[in-house]
Amino acid sequence: MSFIISLKDIERFYDVGGEVVRALDGLDLNISANEYISIMGPSGSGKSTLMNMIGCLDTPTNGTYEFENEYVHEMDEGQLASIRNRKIGFVFQTFNLLPKSSALRNVEVPLIYANISKKERIDRAKESLIDVGLEDRMHHKPNELSGGQRQRVAIARALVNKPSIILADEPTGNLDSKSGVEILNIFNQLHDKGNTIILVTHEEEVAKNAKRMILILDGKVKSDIKN
Amino acid sequence: MNKNKKKSHLKNTIKESFRMSIEAIKDNKLRSILTLIGIAIGVFSVVGVMTAIKTLENHVNSQLDILGSNKFYVMKEPALSFQRSKEYWKRKNITYQDYLDLEKLAKTPHSMSAEMATYEDDISYKDKELTKEIKIYGATFWSVRHHQFLIDYGRSITDDDIRFNRKVVILGPDIVDILFPYEYPIGKKIKIEGIEHLVIGVTGKKGEMFGENQDYMALIPASTFTQYYWDEDESNVEIVLESKSQEELRKTMDEIIGHFRVIRKLKPSEKNNFEIVNNKELANQIDGFTGGIKLFAGAVSVIALLVAGIGIMNIMLVSVSDRIKEIGIRKAIGANRIDILIQFLMEAFFLCQFGGIIGIVLGILVGNLIGFVLNVSPVIPVDWAFYGLFICSIIGIGFGIYPAWHAANLDPINSLRYDK
Known part of the structure; x- marks a missing residue:
């Protein structure tokens, strides 16, 4: 079985005031197409670093990262920007929409x-917004939308370029429970449609939605459970 | 194929950057307007000064053209001097007698006339009188030609009028309108300061020159003029001469210098105690003068533009640090360094262009307003408008590059995490 993402012996060290912090310390992780994965871990476990790594925002100090036969660990900034654009759809806790632009x-x-x-851009953007149920909110600005609606805009943005993975970082963290459930339902639907989803969270309730739960501790995979 | 794709990508990026920069400018109205004002003032000072100078130059040159390039003058003082030096001031006045003496000696000029004038306000015909004082010229035979007057009807002043101190007068059309609304003026007698003068001619309409109405004046024979209206001790005559051709100008001028030295009884070792000036030299002097202004204005403008440029840089740096999060988001969803660089560069560029256009329009308006006050025909300095835009582009790019480069090199992870 071939993997979309293959992380081998990943190390990521930071130099903080002369002291080396081992955020990721020999981590291995393989992800196949159409998986729905949650990544959990306490703060300081290396969870955020791993997310940045998978999202191609960061590169490893040592180790290999293969993303659909492309070697991410060898890439320069321009190539990383390109792979983020083509293959990764980000969904953030704070939505991270451009505040002065319409949905x-x-x-x-x-x-x-x-x-x-x-x-084509406008056609596809509209299509993507319709998919998340915002056909009548297209010309609203983020401050005219509810939290749940904002997150749906963010999901539409993540999906618009037909990415290989959707990488969601605490997507329900800033939402009330009802909106949170809505968003998780959208993720379930996306997974049913064949999308690969990686959900980073510290809430077990949220993590349980995924089909595979990974626990990170001290920069390594501590447990890897399939539901 | 790949090259084409790259090209269209760049075009797309620029197009989008344009849109984004307009949005950013709209979103930060106050900040943008302040920056615009800075640029506008800088460009305004360049274009405004250049427009004003150009209108002046056009004006002076057209007037000098009318005067004719074969003409020259014998005068007490230089036409343009920046310090009223004692040397000039202490010189003897040129008198009407000097003119008559020169007329006897000079053979080569095509023509010469004495230029003297005074202002009088007591002018009347029957019950009608002038309320505003008029300029009265003491005219010799060639004065009418040298002043570019045309006799519309009647006759000009003859040598006999001068020889016999005849009390005759040629009137400008505006005076005829006032004194003779229903009568034919020729042959009528008007009073100037109580002295009766026979109207012999009327000049054609001329309009204004150097800000003076050329139709509101009168010419009387120079001899009559000096007899009744001229204070020999306090007044100074200018002698106007015209050479036969452009080629003979220099020779004629030299001859006149020689004759006038004789009239002034100067020894060979003494310097001329009079000035001899021709129109070309006058034009050159004016050019030198405007050139100086241009240089000064240029220096001031460079400083103004430099300040405006620093303003742009400052605003763009603020704009970048205000939008760190936005930059992070854009990078996360696929913007590379070049995209961000171009976005911010374009923003600075368009900000400068808008400011520049405002400055150019204001500059041309105010420059022409100065022209309007001086009663000069308007000009649009296309070249300086073009330079203005060019300068703006340079400033926009030059001072925008550092902030844009700074934005492009922000780390995406830290930028995303950034909270104001």
Whole structure:
């Protein structure tokens, strides 16, 4: 079985005031297509570093990271930007929408960087917003939307460029429980449609939605359980 | 294929950067307006000064053209001097007698005339009188030609009028309108300071020159003029000469210098105690003068633009640190360094262009307003408008590059985590 993501012996060290911090310390992880994974771990466990690593925002100090036959650990900044754009859909805890742009514009932005023509961009952005049930909120700005709606815009933005994985960092952390359930339902639907989802969370309730639960501790995979 | 794709990518990026920069400018109105004002003032000072100078130059040159390039003058003092030096001031006045003496000696000039004038306000015909004082010229035979007056009807002043101190007068059309609204003026007698003068001619409409109405004046024979209206001790005559051709100008001028030295009884070792000036030299002097202003204005403008540029840089740095989070988001969803760099560079560029256009429009308006006050025909200095825009682009890019580079090199992880 071939993997979408294959992390081998990943190490990531930081130099904090002359002291070396081993955020990731020999981590191995393989992820296949259409998996729904949760990554858990207490703060300081290396969970955030791992998420940045998988999201191609960071590169390992040592080890190999293969993403659909591309060697991420050898990439320069431009290549990393490109792979983020093509293969990864981010969903953040604080939504991270452009506050002064409409929902439609927010969803359109990744396609600008993917160099897609204006007409196609708008068509695809609309389609993506319809998929998350926001067809009547397209021209609203983030401050005119509820938390749950904002997160749905963010999911639409993550999906618009048809990424290989969706990487969600505490996606329900800033939402009330009802909106949180809605968002998790959307993730379930996306998974049913064949998407690969990686959910980073510290809430066990949220993590239980995933089909595979990974616990990180001291920069290593502590446990890897399939539901 | 790959090259084409890259090209279209760049085009797309620039197009999007344009849109994003407009959005950013709109979103930060106050900040943008302040920056615009800075740039606008800088460009305004360049374009405004250049427009003003250009209108002046056009004006002076057109007037000098009318005067004719074969003309030159014998004067007491230089036409343009920046210090009123004692040397000039202490010189003897040029008198009407000096003019008559020169007329006897000089053979080579095409023509010469004495230039003298005074202002009088007591002018009347029957019950009508002028309320505003008029300029009265003491005219010799060639004065009418040298002043570019045309006799519309009647006759000009003849040598006999001068020889016999005849009390005759040529009137400007505006005076005829006031004194003779229903009568034919020729042959009528008007009173100037109580002295009767026979109207012999009327000049054609001329309009204004150097800000003076050329239709509101009168010419009387120079001899009559000096007899009744001229204070020989306090007044100074200018002698106007015209050479036969451009080629003979220099020779004629040299001859006149020689004759006038004789009239002034100067020894060979003594310097001229009079000035001889021709229109070309006058034009050159004016050029030198405006050149100095240009240089000074240029220096001031460079400083203004430098300040404006620093303003742009400052604003862009603020803009970058205000939008660290935005930069992080953009990077996370796939923007690379070049995308961010171009976005911020374009923002600075367009900010400068908007400011520049405002400055150019204001500059041309104010420059022409100065022209309007001086009664000069308007100009649009296309070249300086172009330079203005060019300068703005340079400033936008030059001072925008550091903030944009700073934005492009922000670390995406830290930027995403950044909270104001």
